[in-house]
Amino acid sequence: MKQEIPYKIYLKESELPTKWLNLRAFMDKKPAPLLNPQTHAPMTEEELSKIFCTELARQELDDTSRYIDIPDEVRDFYKMYRPAPLVRAYCLEKALQTPAKIYYKFEGNNTSGSHKLNSAIAQAYYAKEQGLKGVTTETGAGQWGTALSMACSYFGLDCKVFMVKVSYEQKPFRREVMRTYGANVTPSPSMTTEVGRKILEEHPGTGGSLGCAISEAVETACGLDGYRYALGSVLNQVLLHQSVIGLEAKAALDQYGVTPDVIIGCAGGGSNLGGLIAPFMAEKLQGKADYQFIAVEPASCPSLTRGAYAYDYCDTGKVCPLSKMYTLGSGFMPSANHAGGLRYHGMTSTLSELRHQGLMEARSVEQTSVFAAAEQFARVEGILPAPESAHAIRVAIDEAMKCKETGEEKTILFGLTGTGYFDMFAYEKFHDGKMTDYVPTDEEIQKSLADLPKF
Secondary structure (H helix, E strand, O other), rough: OOOOOOOEEOOOHHHOEEEEEEEHOOOOOOOOOOEEEOOEEEEEEEHOOOOOOHHHHHHHHHHOOOOEEEHHHHHHOOOOOOOOOEEHHHHHHHHOOOOOOEEEEOOOOOOOOEEOHHHHHHHHHHHOOOOOEEEEEEEOOOOHHHHHHHHHHHHOOEEEEEHHHHHHHHHHHHHHHHOOOOEEEEEEOOOOOHHHHOOOOHOOOOOOOOOHHHHHHHHHHHOOEEEEOOOOOHHHHHHHHHHHHHHHHHHHHHHOOOOOEEEEEEOOOOOOHHHHHEEEEEHOOOOOOEEEEEEEEEOOOOHHHHHHEEEEOOOOOOOEEEEEEEOOOOOOOOOOOHHHHHHOOHHHHHHHHHHHOOOEEEEEHHHHHHHHHHHHHHHHOOOOOOOHHHHHHHHHHHHHHHHHOOOOOOEEEEOOEEEOOOOHHHHHHHHHOOOOOOOOOHHHHHHOOOOOOOO
16 A cells, blocks of 8 residues: 655654765766866865865865765754755645646755755864864855854854845845854955955946855955855855755655656755755666756856856956856856845856766746746745745746646656745835846857856
């Protein structure tokens, strides 16, 4: 007799993963190495350790260890909000009248409101273990800055956050949560750094970008004794930490003998998507199973769908290592859309390589359709999603409606990365009919790509 699947599937605390999954170790063709921005030689652990904690630099370069132990202190912190629930979207299925079965992994059940805490607590732990005074970072919509502020508060570390200016202005309450946890929050680009002043001179009045904020955070970290930089996405180490999402999701599905056909995630820098797909992609790479993976990005910042696959700077100020990735150019300034966490010019090298090999597809969606999906989801599932998460919801609904047309009974899994309760300014714009859909022209993208490093 087939086991009935509950609305929410919770793993036991004892089933919380004890190891992170390193997806790169399963890849025959590895992602291209990070390059030194001056010499163009592969970055060494010693060089990366001047920017990141030493252990994180080691994790960044590890292409061979399939699994890495989660420190007990990090796992104990995880127990405060993990395992996170896997939810069967029965109400959404009914509303759509689709034969598809829809599941979502909900990562918003913690004070930071998103999946970002999974890596923040790990990075803060390694900083504390190294005896550092504090860390610097950037944040877009504010979820990462909030998560790192929480983690630093827990371990007694100082936290300096450069928040993308448009989000700083649109989301003051997210900023105040960071300050509540003791963080210093600066709108980026700012006049407090050399690179910030240069960007403001070249782009007066700009609302900023994640690339700008990264540059300012790295410059600040390198100029302060006892500080290192912490990044919330893009890097291999962050995908590693976020693999707890996919490991839990797969374990929950396995309990009920459920195998997803389609796995969907929003994609900015790639951390939540990489974490969600990690164990499933590992199976695909080993020939054990086959899945369809879909990365969803905003049409206003379409790195995977319209960018070039090339080496580029990870930041606007060109002080960070070069990464081979799908990119719009480090100088690309995305429009002030309301999915601040997806306003990044590039994509993590791991997902970029998987996309280049044809193992993952990508779609771009416009923000009015994204918010329409967010509202539809909220009304039937009872969770107000973050704008970033709603990109995955948009395509999950689209895929479910295709099943309605064809009669296919596909199983869809998507990542609900966080809640949108600090994004009401964006919802207000949508409800008032003031939200617009900006899509960059080919000329704008080509102009930005013309500045890609040539070597």
